[in-house]
Amino acid sequence: MDVSGPSQQQIRPGPVGVETDSKRYAPPITIDNVKNQAALLKHLQDITKIQLQAQLIGTRMKLLPQTPYAYHFIRRYIDENNLEGHTFSLPEDKKLRAVIRGLPTDTDPSEIISELKAHNICVEECHNMTNRKTGAPMPLFIIICTKSINNRALFKIKELNNMKIVVEILRKKYGPPQCFRCQGFFHSSKYCTRAPRCVKCAGDHLTKVCTKDIKDPAKCCLCEGDHPASYLQCPKNPNNMPKKREKKQQYQTSRRNGFCLPTSTCLKRLGLKINNPSQQQ
Numbered sequence: 179m180d181v182s183g184p185s186q187q188q189i190r191p192g193p194v195g196v197e198t199d200s201k202r203y204a205p206p207i208t209i210d211n212v213k214n215q216a217a218l219l220k221h222l223q224d225i226t227k228i229q230l231q232a233q234l235i236g237t238r239m240k241l242l243p244q245t246p247y248a249y250h251f252i253r254r255y256i257d258e259n260n261l262e263g264h265t266f267s268l269p270e271d272k273k274l275r276a277v278i279r280g281l282p283t284d285t286d287p288s289e290i291i292s293e294l295k296a297h298n299i300c301v302e303e304c305h306n307m308t309n310r311k312t313g314a315p316m317p318l319f320i321i322i323c324t325k326s327i328n329n330r331a332l333f334k335i336k337e338l339n340n341m342k343i344v345v346e347i348l349r350k351k352y353g354p355p356q357c358f359r360c361q362g363f364f365h366s367s368k369y370c371t372r373a374p375r376c377v378k379c380a381g382d383h384l385t386k387v388c389t390k391d392i393k394d395p396a397k398c399c400l401c402e403g404d405h406p407a408s409y410l411q412c413p414k415n416p417n418n419m420p421k422k423r424e425k426k427q428q429y430q431t432s433r434r435n436g437f438c439l440p441t442s443t444c445l446k447r448l449g450l451k452i453n454n455p456s457q458q459q
């Protein structure tokens with residue numbers, strides 16, 4: 179069986195008894211560097227007993243689990259088999275994201291977690307925030323926890339570890355959510371099994387174990403520039419990428435000016451149909 183297959187194709191299994199026990203939404207799961215894509219999909223279908231749908235994006239396979247059951251099942255499979263990939267939280271697991279201001283930069287995040295536990299607040303993740311330009315640690319700590327009534331009391335805490343603090347909701351000014359593990363965007367490290375990449379030096383280790391000297395220049399693992407991967411002006415930050423509509427406009431302008439001879443793939447990517455060139459102008 180040839181399992182290499184062309185990329186960008188849709189694998190859509192036939193309409194065989196798709197499980198509809200739950201109409202609840204389950205987010206897609208992307209598995210990176212899949213060699214035997216068809217074989218893996220079939221295997222996952224066999225063990226979940228669900229006709230999973232998948233989409234190939236280069237060497238990645240994006241699975242649509244359809245039910246929370248399949249979602250958890252596939253995530254467990256990924257963990258047990260040390261596969262690389264990422265996903266998102268189930269809607270019911272959406273998290274509260276806050277920033278604690280005022281703690282010394284060298285505070286151990288695990289200490290913050292246990293201090294907050296004494297306040298009956300159950301924190302899942304705590305990370306020190308680094309300067310988006312220099313990579314230097316800042317007196318800001320990100321807190322991620324479930325949206326429970328107990329945890330919401332976090333915003334009322336005025337003192338921690340004998341230090342005056344201010345707790346704020348994590349705002350957009352900090353840029354789109356970025357993974358603390360692989361530095362990718364729009365997913366959390368809790369849902370990421372990709373190889374770690376350091377925010378400061380682009381090394382293949384977690385940022386918390388980085389030994390880079392503060393005086394050494396930072397290196398971005400996304401664009402190879404001399405800034406940390408969390409730098410807001412990084413050209414790979416989605417905020418700095420032209421939006422789809424802008425791209426379409428740019429394309430149409432350049433086409434009107436005769437700069438570009440479009441290929442059908444190029445057009446398809448922009449969601450345009452191929453018209454008779456004589457009708458253009």
Ligand SMILES: [Zn+2]
Pocket residue numbers: 264357358359360361362365366367370371372
């Ligand atoms: Zn990640």
Ligand SMILES: [Zn+2]
Pocket residue numbers: 376377378379380381383385387388389390
């Ligand atoms: Zn590093």
Ligand SMILES: [Zn+2]
Pocket residue numbers: 398399400401402403405406407409412413414
């Ligand atoms: Zn960069």
